[in-house]
Amino acid sequence: MPVTITATTIAKAKSDSGPGCRRHDIVDARSRGLSLRVSATGVQWSLRYQMGGKDKRLALGDVDLWTIAEARSIVDRAQLMLRDKMGVPDEAWLDRMRSAMGKAEAVTLAAPDPAPRQVFAWTFAEGREKFLAEVHRTRRHDTWKDYSWKLCGEDLKDLDGTPLPLITRQQLAGILGDIHRSGRETHAQNTQRVLSRFWNWLAEDGQAAKSGVQPGIMHGLKAPEPSLIEDDTDPEDPFGPGYVPPMTEIGRIVAIARSGAVHDTVAAALELMCWTVQRRRTVVEARRQDFEALGEGQGGLWHIPPRSMKSRSKKAKRRPHTIPLPPVAWAVVQRMLDVETDSAWLFPQIRARRQGEELTHINPSTLTHMLGWLPGVHASPHDVRRAFATHGETTLGLLRTDTAAILDHNPDARDVTGAHYALHNGTHRTWPIMQAWCSAVEAEIAGAAARLESAVAIKAAVTAARKNGGGRVLLAAE
Template sequence: MPATITAATVAKARADAKPGAKRYEVVDARARGLVLRVGATGAQWQLRYALAGRDVRLPLGGIDAWTIAEARDLVGRAQAMLRDRTGVPDQDWLDRQRRAAGKAEPLPVTVAKPKDLFAWTYAQGRTKWLDEIGRTRRAATYADYKSVLSMPDLAGLDKKPLPSISRGDLAGIISKIHRSGRESTAEHLVRVVRPFWKWLAQDGQAGKSGILPGAMDGLTAPERTLDESDAAGEYVPPLEELGRIVAICRSGAMDAVVAGAVELTVWTAQRRRAVAEATIDQFEAIGGGRGLWHVPPASRKTRSKAGTKKRPHVIPLPPAAWSCVSRALATATTKKSDYLFPQLRARRAGDAKTSIHPSSITHTLGFMPGVAASPHDLRRAFGTHGESRFGLLRSDVQSILDHAAGSGDVTGTHYSLHDGTHRTWPIMQTWVAGLLPYVDAAIAGLGPVEEIRAAIAAKRYGDQQRAAE
């Protein structure tokens, strides 16, 4: 059992250390790893620690080489170095401590630096983690994480050994970003840094990164600036605005492909990536001017766990919504594309043409005159108006927004194998029927298409003269 080493302990050890004496050890209760070892050949201080799964004993010198206080201080510095992964207490380290304490002749030495002890700098660790993210996550997630961890604010960390970067260092950078007015960027950086550091501390990487578990626990961004204005709340587009969006989409004032994608987003309240990347084979006509949209698991936000199968999220499409799909199908067929909303040209020379980018939906909404909504605002409008104006239940809204399809639904995953549309048809019919009068009113009140086209161009290019031309 550990015991506090005192002057009396040292005196007894000195007396016991004689030929024929039985060996014993006193483990100090005040300095973890400090041991006083006594035997026939004398008494000496030792440091005990674990490294790479093995126990290490480092003799520190005879009982008279260090006082109790000096021995504890020496061991404390060794443990701090191990804890922070900035070095290893070995014989060279001990010799430097002796010289620094005036207990040995000083000699020229090369001090081991963290970069000599651990292989990865911040830039190297970032590359390794992003490789893993590219293997296990979607391309959009990879692009987002790479952008965040490579932002100019972090450039000063690139050549630093990972163990030398403290939570305080990152907290300072995050605080500076926050003070610059980029408060959401500061919060997002925290959301990316914490899993990055957690991965660095895992067994597969810890030996190269030098990061210990929990190194970034507690890292947070400063609180957001108080904003009590009406604009501080989340925006819910009124039904009149939703009607105006559909009316502009149908006016012919914009490219038909992007207009169709925006209109489908209004009718279905699905995420922009699911809409933009939709393929023709996901849509099924069922007669009566109606159809179904089978949104595949890969287009949804929640990810399936390894070894499990996630089924499509099926959205019923009443006639008004299906008519949007029908127009898009006709356009895609003429372009010989597998995508419902094919891109006009490949993103890079030599690449195959795929679908429009999800950001096209966001940008197009921003160009529309008299429209303030984002794609996510359209989802919020479905939930808000669906409940408050059209009498939908919260569970109804969740079933369309895909917030109710959790991975813990064993029955839905393995046993109840219908597509769920017996329940969701009435929900979508209620939504579309409630929205149609606002669409009709917006179409009736829409100005000349030339004026709308000019207003869109003016917003897009920021040049009224160019817009008029």
């Protein structure tokens, strides 16, 4: 309970201190935050205050250094400074008080104190929370997850309590250097990219006053250059980055999908991915309403909505990306459309990750993992797209504009005519492209099926790879 500290209080505190004394505080009733700390080693004046919702304590010095009136004056100044957000009572500030009141020699500081607007700005953790909330509102879930993983990692955790204006470009460059030297060179590059976007957002007009960040402060932030690799081929992993699956491998994936060795929903998704060479997220997010049948034996159309496209441009938001589906590709879609279900998704989630969660569609990573587990398959979802572009141009006689018309979700971004005037779905041009590709894949399926192991053997291989960590490890981004 607070008491009015007097000379008598101080005298008793001194007599109580010494060996065997249990440390305790005597709180002054006249000056908020002032107390005497009594312990076995002596009696000291102490200032207690709150900042950012946390209790802080500053030792003011021995009880004989200050009179009662001086101690109260110092504490009152500190509380006034905190109330008006003019600064923070710390050791440097206390040194100035000692000098101003004749208790010590004038102190020459190595650097001036930060401005109050810097000290009371958002901390790194507070700014990060606001930024990630905005990313979650405006960007896709995968983007928010990626940014969260990079900004909330161990590499940056020491910055959490630091006001954003006090974090320098050189400081962040040092952290990126540490990441790079640890062998995570790509992670250093990606973290730099996210940090730059984070700081650009902090400097925008909507939050600059609270963040205290000035525009351009992180301009020039770079991660160290990647290590020089004379030969980018890895003899121990010929199926690494840049791998182009042969057409026989594409045929094997479809043959396995049709063998019954893989769950029907996942198998159909894998098969549609091989026929249409679309991104894994685009495939799993397909809704039943996105498909249009053209009649018996004519196949259909897949109208990929802007929400499932990688591009977020305003042009892409207005125009779907239409993929022709020859009969052999449409058969996969029709098979899933014939399944009686209340789900709007073509490939509904098989089971919820957590009890009580709503079922949506299968996870994009399901396709990545399954390809990594399939015996005799080395391709990732991205490699399948690379096979279409490579074999399409070298073997099937397709032009670069042909393969781009299928792979590129935003072909009108640099085409004023396509964006504003030629408002058709372009299938008069893309039908021959998809027919050529589907015919090439179909030609490989029979041979792949003839060489295929039994469904039981494939299931066993998949189970073993999943449980024992076997199979090729594929990056989630693929």
